[in-house]
Structures are given as structure tokens and as C-alpha cells.
Amino acid sequence: MAEAVLEYLDIASGRTYVDMTIGPGGHSQLILQNAPESFVIGIDRDEQALSMAQQRLAKFAGRFRLFHRRYSQLPQILEEMGIDKVDGILIDTGLSRDQMLDLARGFSFESTEGLDMRMDRSQKLTAYQVVNEYSARQLQEVLGSIGRRREVRKVANRIVSFREGSGPIRTTAQLAEIIAATIARPSKWGKKRHPATPWLMAIRIEVNNELQELKDGLHVAAEALLPGNGRLVVLTWAGHEHHLVRRELRALQKPSPSEPPAHPNAESPQPLIKYLTPKPLYPDEEEIRRNPAVRTCRLHAAQAV
Numbered sequence: 001m002a003e004a005v006l007e008y009l010d011i012a013s014g015r016t017y018v019d020m021t022i023g024p025g026g027h028s029q030l031i032l033q034n035a036p037e038s039f040v041i042g043i044d045r046d047e048q049a050l051s052m053a054q055q056r057l058a059k060f061a062g063r064f065r066l067f068h069r070r071y072s073q074l075p076q077i078l079e080e081m082g083i084d085k086v087d088g089i090l091i092d093t094g095l096s097r098d099q100m101l102d103l104a105r106g107f108s109f110e111s112t113e114g115l116d117m118r119m120d121r122s123q124k125l126t127a128y129q130v131v132n133e134y135s136a137r138q139l140q141e142v143l144g145s146i147g148r149r150r151e152v153r154k155v156a157n158r159i160v161s162f163r164e165g166s167g168p169i170r171t172t173a174q175l176a177e178i179i180a181a182t183i184a185r186p187s188k189w190g191k192k193r194h195p196a197t198p199w200l201m202a203i204r205i206e207v208n209n210e211l212q213e214l215k216d217g218l219h220v221a222a223e224a225l226l227p228g229n230g231r232l233v234v235l236t237w238a239g240h241e242h243h244l245v246r247r248e249l250r251a252l253q254k255p256s257p258s259e260p261p262a263h264p265n266a267e268s269p270q271p272l273i274k275y276l277t278p279k280p281l282y283p284d285e286e287e288i289r290r291n292p293a294v295r296t297c298r299l300h301a302a303q304a305v
């Protein structure tokens with residue numbers, strides 16, 4: 001999908017791009033390599049990811065600047081830099097491989113080191129609090145965010161009864177085991193995928209307020225693009241994200257007036273973007289064969305109008 005990202009971002013020399021989720025810097029490196037004299041503003045809420053990006057991009061010193069922020073804070077960042085509009089914005093949602101594989105972070109079902117799941121380790125809310133302090137009703141809401149409504153109540157009640165009977169749930173591995181013992185394993189899943197995976201993702205989404213961030217991120221991105229040719233590219237990795245991005249990009253294409261017009265001749269709100277991929281792009285079979293992790297990835301693109 002990397003080539004399609006560069007193509008839809010329409011990268012070219014001398015332009016300014018925002019990598020809203022720079023992670024270890026893979027996409028930014030490609031932009032800086034392929035668009036000479038371009039500049040990248042890199043954002044991540046994870047300080048560890050930023051230091052990896054810093055190292056990886058060191059050879060492009062002077063052509064990028066990194067910010068430890070949430071991407072919904074883009075307007076403040078641009079104001080600090082004295083930049084009004086940018087040529088392209090990339091959002092690559094979710095976790096990096098490094099975050100997932102670092103067992104101390106508690107994202108993986110194999111992690112026995114603590115129920116953390118914070119992307120930004122300076123924030124207060126952790127998965128430990130969500131799992132051990134939320135009521136059954138709150139847990140149902142959290143777990144319902146990824147669909148699978150049939151078993152939501154069962155899983156929420158089991159978490160609560162476990163912690164009442166045996167004390168706090170302390171690790172992601174323990175939580176994954178409790179969930180796996182409560183639900184039916186989806187029959188189409190291969191052996192490699194842990195049955196608790198989507199449920200752990202729902203907890204992670206709550207800890208990092210991911211749905212609101214993504215929604216806000218799309219809106220601030222659409223506002224920050226250079227009218228006419230500015231490009232937005234979004235990579236999503238899970239069903240709930242594919243739907244959210246499609247819904248929000250469609251809404252940005254056809255904004256509905258939030259208030260009735262002040263007078264009958266008042267102009268209706270102008271669309272901010274044109275949705276270039278009403279059908280998101282999929283990785284092809286060859287790419288999935290080379291890198292199976294990419295199979296759930298979808299690419300959405302839009303152009304500022």
C-alpha cells in the first residue's frame with residue numbers, strides 16, 4: 001500500500017506534508033526520499049515512537065519536525081509553526097508493530113507485564129482502570145464499540161464476576177484468557193489469531209479515546225488542506241475504522257448545515273473535500289502473501305476542493 005499512499009498524496013518536491021501518526025517513521029522516510037526539498041511535520045502521541053522516527057529520519061535533518069501531541073491538536077501545531085495550509089496529510093491508524101511487540105506496553109494477548117495499553121504513557125487512564133474499575137454497564141459500552149453485540153454482555157459480566165471473586169485482573173494475558181474462556185471462537189479464524197483480539201482492541205480504543213480522535217483528526221485535516229489540490233490519505237486496519245472514515249469523509253464532502261441559515265439567501269456550507277475513493281483500496285494478493293499483516297488494511301483518499 002506504500003506506493004498507493006505516495007500516489008494519492010501526490011507527493012512532489014518543495015511541498016509540506018503532515019504525518020499525523022509518524023510511528024517509527026516508515027511513511028515519512030518514503031515521502032522525504034521521493035519528494036526532494038519537501039518538509040514533513042510528524043506527530044505521534046507516543047514518545048518512544050518519536051525517538052525511533054528521529055533516528056530513522058536523521059539523514060533528512062532540517063526537513064522534518066516532530067511533535068509529541070495527539071493529531072487532533074493539528075491546528076495548534078500549525079499555528080505554532082506559522083503555517084496556514086499544507087499539501088498533504090497522512091493518517092495511519094492504530095498501533096505500530098513495535099508497540100504491539102513491546103510486551104511491557106500491554107497491547108498484546110501475550111503480555112504478562114501489566115494492563116497498560118496507553119499510546120501516550122504520560123496520560124492517566126490505563127487499561128487496568130478500565131478493566132478493574134468500570135461498571136458492567138460501562139464495560140458493555142466499551143466492548144460494544146467494535147460490534148459483536150451478541151456476546152458483549154456476557155464478556156462484561158464475566159470480567160466483573162472474575163474481579164469480584166478473584167481480585168483485580170493484572171495483565172493482558174490474564175484478561176485474554178478470561179475472555180477466550182467466555183466466548184465462542186469464531187469458526188473462520190485461523191489458529192494464529194487469539195479469540196480475545198477484537199475485545200482487547202475495544203479496551204485499547206477506550207484507553208486511547210481512538211474513535212473521537214479519528215473523527216476529530218479527519219475534520220482538522222480537511223480544514224488544514226490547501227484548497228484545490230491538498231490531499232488526505234487514511235489507512236485503516238479494522239472494520240469499525242473503515243466505517244467511521246467512510247462516514248466522516250462522506251459528511252465532509254456534503255456538509256449538512258448544523259444551524260438553519262441566518263436568512264433565506266444565505267449560502268449553504270461548502271464541501272471541504274472530494275472523496276476520491278468511495279470504494280476504499282485493498283492490498284493485492286501478492287502484497288498480502290509478502291506481508292500477511294496488511295490483509296485488513298484499507299486506503300481512503302480525499303482531495304481538498
Ligand SMILES: C[S@@+](CC[C@H](N)C(=O)[O-])C[C@H]1O[C@@H](n2cnc3c(N)ncnc32)[C@H](O)[C@@H]1O
Nearest residue numbers: 021023024025026027044045046070071092095
Ligand atoms: C500504524 S502506526 C504508524 C506507522 C507509520 N505510518 C510508519 O510508516 O512507520 C500508528 C502510530 O500512530 C500513533 N497514534 C495513534 N493515534 C494517535 C493520535 N490520536 N495522535 C497521535 N498519534 C497517534 C501511534 O502511537 C502509532 O505510533
